Amino acid sequence: MIHIHELTKIYHMGDVEVRALDGVSMDIAKGEFLGIMGASGSGKTTLLHMLGLLDDPTSGEITIEGNDIIHLTDYEKTMFRLYKLGYVFQDYALVPDLTVMENVSLTAMLRKDRTEQEIIESSHEVLKKVGLFERRDHLPRELSGGQQQRVSIARAVVNKPDILFADEPCANLDSENSRMVLELFKEINEEFQQTVVMVSHEDWHTEYFHRIIRLRDGKIISDGFNGNTKKPHGPGAA
């Protein structure tokens, strides 16, 4: 589903050249729950941003479902993100002036293939799934951190994207809320066969991942399947 070949990202900080990613190559199968792990500065968020079309690599290739996403125009990338991808950010990144319902339905409202009724129904459905249907008219500031992150997940999955990206979604949560969020990802992954790519540095999160890639200094140092979890279908399972 996702093919990455010799992906390199170099940042220039004054005269210093920083190789955030250094020739990363891998494939991610459809339906995989992939954990990208590593210490701070290892390049995991950079990799996630490249995969999520939020940043351009210095060199290398990324294809998603056969589409060369690096060479898409700005507008095509936006539409790709809208129709194919979902994002969950570390700090929830909800629009503070919109209610829970408005936040969740925002991207659905932009899709040309959704009627108003479908938007309402799908938003209600995901809000029920994350347990926040009763709080749909509240503003983000009226919710706890865990609840906000669940709204963020609901927003990411409302369009039933092919791939869900999560950048340290539990970083600001206590262990109870973290587990709730991870359970949600697991359910989404299993129920809808959505590919989930999650960045984390918490070792105990590994119990939820099918496959774990560890990075150090922009390079993959290990890539393996987790024996405790159900393995996904596709090439990665080979």
Added chain:
Amino acid sequence: MGKKELKVAFLLALRSLQRGSRSSVILTVLIVAMCFTNMVFLPGLFNSIGQVITKQVVDYEVGDVLVSPKSGEQYVTDLDATLDLINSMPGVERATPHYSKAATLKYHQRIVGVTARAITPNDEKLISPLYSKMVAGSYLGDSDTGEVIIAKMIAGDPAIKEEYEFQASLGGVRVGDSITIEWANGYTKDYRVKGIYSTGWWSADTTVYVTKTDMEQVEGKTLDYADYITVRAKPGYSQKFIKDELQQYGVAAKVQTTQDLLEKSMGRALQSYAIINMVSLIVGIIITTVVLFIVITIKTLNSRKQIGILKAIGVDKEVIMHNYGFQVIILALLGISCGVIMTCILMVYMAYNPIVTPDWSASLYLTPMDLLSNSLILFTAAVIAGYVPAYQVSREDIQSAMRS
């Protein structure tokens, strides 16, 4: 940019204003409203002054059209024939001659120099509202002799000492009192004050009116000439029409409309008013533009991360730009609406409490078209001011925006 995108942009804008900083919204709306009021206040005041002066000039000086002596001549001659000709023309309400002479008024120990104007009172009624401005006594009749009407300002107030007077007066003349008029040619006679008037127009309020019959006594001959003839047009006839008609009919004198005269006499003043109006307009536009530019720039700078997030989740940059654009449109519409309301309140207030000077009393004169055109100018400036930072921030790279 489809309907769905615009709907989302509008939703984001509306919610940002509804649920964002209320004080910021109120302050911005107030500033736009004040700018609008500032833009229209001076032009409205000058319009009103212009209207009042024009009306006073028409009412008390020259009528709609002035027939004055030809170049090199002192008087309009062959008066009766000329008046008959003018009065017979279609569109002419009435024509009446004015003949003025310098005079000195004496009453007890007071002496005041004035211009005395000879009129034909009944004809004058069709030209000037002077007859309706009597504050004491009554207006002159055509057959009156030995009687004058004088301005309240000339009659004076006995309660005000001479040294404190703004304008020299006779110190409290009342209707029925006798005053002595010493004319420029040396003729002196006592006249009974028949009435006292007040017009609010300086020139009329420093004049004494006598009948033509009395002036003929002063001159010692029949007056078949006049300083000028004032002509009033019937409703529906323009000054220009009357002027052209008089010239076509071969009136042997110089014919000018009030507009011609005002353009000559007040051309400089009108130009100055136009400059002040322009400065006021430009200042209003600049202040509004700068304020809205700053407000939207601050909003976008404070929301850079959110803008990055919105782009990341698939919201197009056009939606983000129009979100801020709609915010400016809403702020500008609210501000302009408040400005129109404030201006209307000011118009009503000033109608009851005009600015009064010896020459004119002015309020705010603004037509719906004035309000509409200024609203459109301010709205356009506001939208440009808001869209510039919105355009800039919507083009920003996702990574830079999200890192901020």
